[in-house]
Amino acid sequence: NAGVTQTPKFQVLKTGQSMTLQCAQDMNHEYMSWYRQDPGMGLRLIHYSVGAGITDQGEVPNGYNVSRSTTEDFPLRLLSAAPSQTSVYFCASKGSTTRTEAFFGQGTRLTVV
């Protein structure tokens, strides 16, 4: 059981480039979300999805797009990378009930130069 799988683990982009961070879960979870983690800031929610075909914005959505065509996959797209998007990105999935824990991927460390 792989849980939540994120790829790539590391990425360096030039300013203005675009890329997609992949996230897949095999737990049949309804809820999936993307966070970015910066020093001293904890995890901030970028976008989330409560099921296939449904997405919504989190706390810091600007510069990112998401889609949820299947239950398993929730890719995060950077449209035109900026140095301010240098961060560690975590994908998480969660079951539908209140007390279930969020399972996190191992993260993608992104550097924009």
Added chain:
Amino acid sequence: TQLLEQSPQFLSIQEGENLTVYCNSSSVFSSLQWYRQEPGEGPVLLVTVVTGGEVKKLKRLTFQFGDARKDSSLHITAAQPGDTGLYLCAGRHNAGNMLTFGGGTRLMVKP
């Protein structure tokens, strides 16, 4: 401005000492979770507290949810080097199922 404020941000102590980490908010949460994160890994759930005043123990770790469900604390007794890591609190509002995270407390326990 974060909805959940954790203190202290950094804590360096000797093995065997006790410590308390705080998670405070002006908002009411329907539940609150504590996670521990090690370098290069995603956060892993330690506990979920739901009822105001609730106390949960996990070996040497004691978690408390405030009576008004606006704050929480994590107390570690006789800390060990294996406790070293980033401790994150995360709250859930009634309006949705998404978690709001605090800024984290980075704990280092020296042998």
